[in-house]
């Protein structure tokens with residue numbers, strides 16, 4: 001349900017970085033990410049320097065050792081780190097982790113030998129394992145739910161966006177090391193030392209920021225009597241991840257994406273070489289993954305804002321898998337680069353959705369373990385796939401399809417690895433989609449088309465409904481009640497089963513809400529509670545009356561529906577239109593009428609038609625009712641196919657005729673107007 005073309009000025013919601021606690025955490029995260037990348041560059045370079053005399057093979061293995069030391073802790077310590085994040089004060093966990101990282105990185109140049117690099121790297125990674133889930137689990141506590149996706153976009157941006165900054169900084173620091181080495185002889189020993197000092201400083205800065213961040217909730221689970229043992233908490237975390245359908249789907253999907261990504265990383269250099277590209281081409285392919293990820297995260301999500309997030313998650317992994325298959329089969333470097341951008345976009349979309357959904361759906365006391373479970377498994381998967389992929393490619397060798405004596409198509413080990421990786425990701429995406437789909441039975445294609453057009457999806461329940469839903473809207477005294485009754489009678493005449501209903505007040509609860517909402521004694525009711533009460537009445541109405549009737553195949557004729565809230569609470573009370581849309585979409589499950597009849601009269605006419613004492617809303621000033629009218633008209637103008645606007649100052653029978661003509665167009669098998677003129681209606685019913 002969209003509300004384009006509205007007349008009310010929209011207040012732009014504040015940017016997520018306007019939220020001071022999140023901004024602080026994000027700054028600490030950015031500084032740490034920069035430090036992490038600097039750490040990787042400095043340590044691999046230092047390992048290479050320190051082992052320069054060991055021979056080429058030993059030197060390569062020494063550099064590889066740094067990577068292994070970085071990956072290994074996840075396997076061993078991952079589960080424990082998650083429990084830590086769920087059990088202890090997250091702020092202090094992050095603070096002490098930062099201090100430890102600072103001390104460890106500082107010790108590397110001071111000790112200055114290869115063995116200590118490996119030990120210190122392993123220890124720093126162990127500490128990281130505690131820092132990251134504590135941070136991930138904290139983010140959803142600092143930002144409102146609706147801003148979590150945006151917050152995760154920014155987090156991912158600094159996690160990867162700091163890599164090129166770190167590379168540049170590393171180059172500058174290496175040069176500076178040479179110059180400063182003349183003043184401080186210690187720095188002259190290795191040109192990576194200065195980078196390591198800056199890296200250590202980054203962790204120290206983060207520690208100071210985190211310490212000042214008092215908004216992080218102090219403890220998650222009270223530690224003491226009654227707190228389950230660490231082992232029990234680990235098992236509880238695993239059980240939760242394995243037992244919850246949604247989380248299982250998310251984790252399977254994200255791991256599938258990692259396996260596919262690992263396959264690319266493992267054989268990319270080989271594959272680009274096969275395509276005739278050199279190091280520069282390899283760099284372009286590598287870079288295009290990141291360009292794609294950034295575009296997917298920012299533009300892809302915006303473009304498909306209206307699609308169910310669960311569906312989009314599964315779909316993006318399936319599409320990523322298929323793109324990988326295409327990359328494996330197409331032997332053209334330019335096309336491969338383009339496909340890689342799209343692949344990155346799908347990965348970016350899936351990653352943001354996965355992270356956001358874990359943040360939203362997992363209880364605070366389990367979130368640390370869930371993030372840490374994901375983090376550990378992702379690293380293990382990446383390690384395994386990166387190790388196995390080149391070996392598999394090497395074992396397969398090369399095959400050629402030869403026509404005559406000319407080879408027309410070559411398929412080698414790197415193609416095979418990409419193909420298998422792609423198929424695996426596609427299958428995993430399908431499994432994830434099945435586990436998580438929140439719109440079973442509703443066509444994905446229809447959903448996608450609606451989303452691309454910027455239209456919210458109709459809910460599952462509405463799709464399953466067979467009846468027809470007609471709503472009447474308009475200002476006070478416009479004639480809605482009169483016309484909806486007449487239409488119900490006419491439809492019954494036509495042989496339809498009709499449920500005629502109204503808002504607010506068509507259910508038992510709704511009747512009580514109506515009394516609160518309209519009784520003039522409740523002056524001063526806040527605009528938000530008013531909007532929520534109308535939405536509550538609507539939720540009850542949709543669930544208890546409208547949907548069951550539609551599912552039976554009945555015609556539902558309803559006097560007022562969601563547009564009344566958009567007009568009265570949105571425009572009349574000047575509430576944020578998006579908020580009114582959101583609560584009503586949630587209340588109704590997105591159920592939209594097949595036709596909305598707007599009976600338009602100037603408030604000066606409508607209000608004078610009403611007899612009796614004015615209720616709480618009728619007694620609002622003229623300008624209020626003018627705003628309401630303008631909003632109704634602009635809603636109708638924005639969706640002319642769904643609306644019929646009738647001039648309510650016309651005589652009643654003329655208004656009825658116009659409505660009948662329009663409704664006849666959408667009725668299944670209507671009685672033709674000429675026949676109706678001859679046969680007439682049943683007076684008994686009309687009376």
Ligand SMILES: Nc1ncnc2c1ncn2[C@@H]1O[C@H](COP(=O)(O)OP(=O)(O)OP(=O)(O)O)[C@@H](O)[C@H]1O
Pocket residue numbers: 474475476477478479480481482483609610648649650651652655
């Ligand atoms: N086309 C019309 N011309 C003149 N009077 C009309 C017309 N339609 C309805 N009325 C009269 O106006 C009064 C209000 O009509 P009705 O109750 O149908 O309006 P409504 O839009 O449902 O009002 P409310 O906003 O209070 O629900 C009634 O007395 C009705 O007979």
Ligand SMILES: Cc1cn([C@H]2C[C@H](O)[C@@H](COP(=O)(O)O)O2)c(=O)[nH]c1=O
Pocket residue numbers: 476502503504518534560561562564565566568569617618
């Ligand atoms: C559904 C709905 C209604 N209102 C207002 C509009 C009217 O003043 C009353 C309903 O009275 P009626 O005589 O039954 O038309 O409630 C609103 O402000 N918001 C809504 O969503």
